[in-house]
Amino acid sequence: MTGAVAAASPRARALRRLARERGAVAALCVLAAIALACLIGPWMTGHEPERAYPDLRQLPASLAAQPDDARLAAALDRLAFRIRARVEAAERTGDALRLTLAADAPIDRRGLVYLPRSDLFGVPQVASESEGGRRLVLDVPVRRLHFPLGTDVHGRDLLSRCLVAGRVSLAVGLVATLVALLIGVAYGAVAGFVGGAVDAAMMRAVDALYALPFVFFVILLLVFFRASLGLMLIAIAAVEWLDMARIVRAQTLTLRERDFVRAARALGLTDARIIARHIVPNTLGPVAVAATLLVPRVILLESFLSFLGLGVQEPDTSWGVLIAEGARAIEAAPHMLAAPAAFLIATLVSLNLLGDGLADALDPRSA
CATH class of the missing domain: 3.30.1360 (Gyrase A; domain 2)
Incomplete structure (x- = not known):
């Protein structure tokens, strides 16, 4: 009996629906492969990411030995x-x-x-x-060297550089998304649960931040601080929590009138405990979907800022930095643009497909 109940639980049904989404499963496999390659790949390419070969500059992608x-x-x-x-x-x-x-x-x-x-x-x-x-x-x-994705203008192995850059881009996407989740979920839950004038004031502050142009905000930060990875994380997290706050607030406005919330109040639980133990856990479905779709947006923002020279700075690198370098050398070495762009596109498409699959799997109206 216990096994039947567990099999019929909402989590089990959601997992079964997700397993039937072939696109989402394939996207999850691609993301796992990219993450694993970025994690251990640089030690398996045979080249240090910063090692330059002056005689092998701008080699095209090839499996032939050099x-x-x-x-x-x-x-x-x-x-x-x-x-x-x-x-x-x-x-x-x-x-x-x-x-x-x-x-x-x-x-x-x-x-x-x-x-x-x-x-x-x-x-x-x-x-x-x-x-x-x-x-x-x-x-x-004579050594036999292989550069499957070619080399850059300095003679550095492009595959190693793309894998190391992927660590930074994926880390930025995950960390900034996590910070946005923490801020947005807490802010939206409090605003929606308290309601009234407090809710109105908190959401008007969100509207005011929406009106601030993102690039202008980043440039303003760079006027007072030196460009760095930490500064970019702060800039992205400072604006990406706004959508999450609105999503959680809308869910909270519905949940606070439910019977289980009234029962918790009757038992004498404080508002903070009700929010933490009842409101936030019941918003995790929409939050998980939104987070999955937020990660690619954050990665794209990082790539955009790095492309403009406002993001990751040397000696660190990211897919956006590599794309900017490839764009400058596109006529002489188009592979320098194609390689990091392929990693970025594969990651963004996979994350979006996974987000769509999660949305369908967590939809209680799905069969």
């Missing part, structure tokens, strides 16, 4: 110049390179350290020396 022959020759010429020598011959066989360096004066072997420092080559071994040290034959291991 450096290829053209970039290998350019890298050798650059490194030979630093060693104060010239490339006389270079024969590549798989991951091994037979390199011949020549110079007008004896070559200082200490300069060979530039080869492994480039991260394109391993530690060279001197196979032979002639002409009094002015000609060296080296056996140099």
Whole structure:
């Protein structure tokens, strides 16, 4: 009997309805995959997000190993110049390179350290020396590097950068949404439950904040404070709780006339306990749906502010910062815009589909 009651509970019915929403389930899987990739992916790409490869700048997306022959020759010429020598011959066989360096004066072997420092080559071994040290034959291991999404203007791996940026964008979306929920739910529940002049005054304050242009508000904050991730979180959370407050207030106005609220008053519970134990828990359905739809809006706001240079600042990065960098280099390297934009679009679409699915699953009129 207990199992039958549990199976017929509103939560169980909502979960069953959500499981039937294929779009919402697929969106949840995509979000889980993106979050997991952003969490552990940067350690699995083989590249540090800030590691630059000067000889591999603006590589297009490809599964081919780098450096290829053209970039290998350019890298050798650059490194030979630093060693104060010239490339006389270079024969590549798989991951091994037979390199011949020549110079007008004896070559200082200490300069060979530039080869492994480039991260394109391993530690060279001197196979032979002639002409009094002015000609060296080296056996140099060649590293095989992969950049599935290409590299940026500084030669940094774009996949690693997108995954690290996703941590910031998702964290901003979740933290700002959580702050907006805490403020909006508390504010709306108090306004709706107390009612009267207090409710009118509190909601007029909300209307006044609605009238304040968001970008102007952010610029005003930047006049007095230095742009930072924390400041952006404060700016977004300061305005995104307004919709939540209105949603919770509307629900509270209905709930405060219910019999269970009257019974709680008759038992002598204070208004604060009634709000915390009876009003707020019964608004969680609409709040959960609104929160799911609020996260993508916050992420989009963060991307918009970062695109304008008002959000995340170096050395941190986000999808908005990467999109801004890609927009500046769109003619020479369109992949720099496409990669972070694909992550952002996939996340926003998935969150919206999940929100729609939750709305249908939590609707008591659904079958």
